[in-house]
Amino acid sequence: MQFKNLKLVDYVVYGRGAFNQLDEILAPRRKDSFPMIFFLDHFFIGKPLASRIPLRGKDKIIYVDVTFEPKTKQVDALAAELKAEFGEVSGIIGIGGGSTMDLAKAVSLMMTNPGSSADYQGWDLVKLPGVFKVGIPTLSGTGAEVSRTTVLTGPVRKLGMNSDFTPFNQIVLDPELTKNAPTNQRFYTGMDCYIHCVESLDGTFINEFSRSYGEKAMDLCRKVFVEKDKWDEESDEQLMMASYAGGMSIAYSQVGVAHAVSYGLSFLLGTKHCIGNCIVMNHLEEFYPAGVKEFKFMVEKNNIEIPTGICANLTEDQFDTMMDVTLGMKPLWENALGKDWETIMTREKLRALYGKL
Numbered sequence: 001m002q003f004k005n006l007k008l009v010d011y012v013v014y015g016r017g018a019f020n021q022l023d024e025i026l027a028p029r030r031k032d033s034f035p036m037i038f039f040l041d042h043f044f045i046g047k048p049l050a051s052r053i054p055l056r057g058k059d060k061i062i063y064v065d066v067t068f069e070p071k072t073k074q075v076d077a078l079a080a081e082l083k084a085e086f087g088e089v090s091g092i093i094g095i096g097g098g099s100t101m102d103l104a105k106a107v108s109l110m111m112t113n114p115g116s117s118a119d120y121q122g123w124d125l126v127k128l129p130g131v132f133k134v135g136i137p138t139l140s141g142t143g144a145e146v147s148r149t150t151v152l153t154g155p156v157r158k159l160g161m162n163s164d165f166t167p168f169n170q171i172v173l174d175p176e177l178t179k180n181a182p183t184n185q186r187f188y189t190g191m192d193c194y195i196h197c198v199e200s201l202d203g204t205f206i207n208e209f210s211r212s213y214g215e216k217a218m219d220l221c222r223k224v225f226v227e228k229d230k231w232d233e234e235s236d237e238q239l240m241m242a243s244y245a246g247g248m249s250i251a252y253s254q255v256g257v258a259h260a261v262s263y264g265l266s267f268l269l270g271t272k273h274c275i276g277n278c279i280v281m282n283h284l285e286e287f288y289p290a291g292v293k294e295f296k297f298m299v300e301k302n303n304i305e306i307p308t309g310i311c312a313n314l315t316e317d318q319f320d321t322m323m324d325v326t327l328g329m330k331p332l333w334e335n336a337l338g339k340d341w342e343t344i345m346t347r348e349k350l351r352a353l354y355g356k357l
Contacts, residue, residue, distance in 0.1 A: 006252055007164040009135075009146055009171050016237075018174040019136065023054035025170060026091065029132045034090045035059045037082060039104050041066055041096025041138065049095070049138075049177070058086065066099035068270045070106065072118040072154040078103070079110035079117075091132035091169075097189065098142030098273065101135045102150040105166050108133040117161065118154040123331075126163035135168040138177045140239040141189030142274065143196060143247025145171045151266075151273055158267040158325055173244065175236040187225070187304050188274035190239055191295065193246040194221040195277050198291035199256030200249045203335040207252065214249035217242045225298040256336030257287045257345075260329040261353065264322030269310060278306050283356045287336065311357045323350050 013021060026036055035058035042063045044050055053061060062078070082089055089111065094104025108130030110117050120126050135145040144151075148167050149160030160166075178186070197218040200210050220242035224235045262276030271279070278299075285292045299306060311319075327333070327350065333341040 004252060007148060007167055008251075009168050011170045012173065013171075014173040014240075016174065016176050018172050019052065019177060022093075022134075022136075022172060023056075025172070026054070026093075026134075029091055029169075030056070031088070031090045033057060034088045035086055036091045036093060037062060037089050039064045039092065039094045039096070039100055039107070041100045043096070044138075053095075064096070064100055064103055066096065066103070069099050069266055069273055070103045070150070070152050072116060072121070072152050075103065075106040075110055075117040075152065078107045082107070082111065089131055091134065092130075093134040093136065095136040095138060097137065097139035097185075098144035098151065098192075101137065101142075101144040101168075102152065102160075104133055104135065105130070105144075105168065106150045106152060106161055109161060109163075109165060117152060118156075120161045120163070121152060121154050121157055121159040123162045124164070126161055126165045129165050132169050134170045134172065136172045136174070136177070137240070137243065139181055139185060139189045140178055140236070140243040141186075141191070141193040141246070143193060143243055143250065145173070146244055146247035147251060153267055157328060158263045159328075173240055175233070175240050178236045178240060179233070183231075184304060185274075186231075186239075187302055188272070188278055190221060190225060190242070191278050191281070191298070192274040193217055193239070193242050194225070194295065194298075195258050195281055195291075196246040196250050196255060197221070198281075198288050198295075199258060199336065200246075200253045202288055202291070203253055203256055204338050205253040205335045210249045210251075210253035213245040214253075217245035217249060220245070222294075225302060226294070254331050254335035256332055257284055260326050260332040260336070261350070261357075263329055264326035264354070265310070265357070267325045268314075268318055268322045271310065275307065279308075279310065279357055280353075282306050282308075283353060308357075311354050314354075319351055319354055322354060323347055326350065 094101040149162040197214040265271040265276040
């Protein structure tokens, strides 16, 4: 039997105020006069965080619009822009939610690999290490800070650049950075973590490595969204570590039905990844009965509204496009339903599920 030889993040720093160490963390990674490039979520325009970024020399902050999830053409344009302006860069630092961190990972890889990022959508297609890259989450839940993929929408598919070269070289986990996150967004990203764990723990790929992280992440999610009546500093710390552990859980297993179906929503409608997972999870009692029951309890307890009816006015051609994308996520389906998944999740059954969303 061949076991996965898992590539992890090289360095991790955790703690309140850890962001203040960024300058000394970056110092030994600087190459000659080549700059560090900071991708900062556009949410922080005009906010104090930008002034705390330790700029040196030709360093540059690029505010990235993550209203919609990263597209391969956006990745390619950013990489081309940096090559034209600087030739080389010392590193790419992504500061924001999962989309911002995924952009940082993808652009890092496209600074050194030829062609378009769309050429690398798949598993183990990336051949060269990217430039030095750092992930700094300001939202907790996606697990993007520890994953070996990026979530990218390309011209024909929504699929990440899954490779051993994708994980960050460094992550900075500072719970202070998440304290002012919008309530709804904080919930959606937290549920992304919870759904990761449901899919991993109930999947056919489960093993003790994944189980140990998944159970801890799920326990932390429950502390935040089930046991507490109001958000506090401890909640920021707990959800940040739930995100890390949830990401580690799926790193050695896989996600499942909710993620596979939400990929179709994102590709066609531009639905944000975390919201899409919540929309789908609301209708998956057949596959994850206990998880869906608890998910719905957390939605109600935290006074969150999950969008409905987003597929109500789609044409059959549009449903076919979503289904083509979704059924292409073979590892996710195999983890969820086993090797015979195609006999269980037929196009007819998937079409009926999309019709409920």
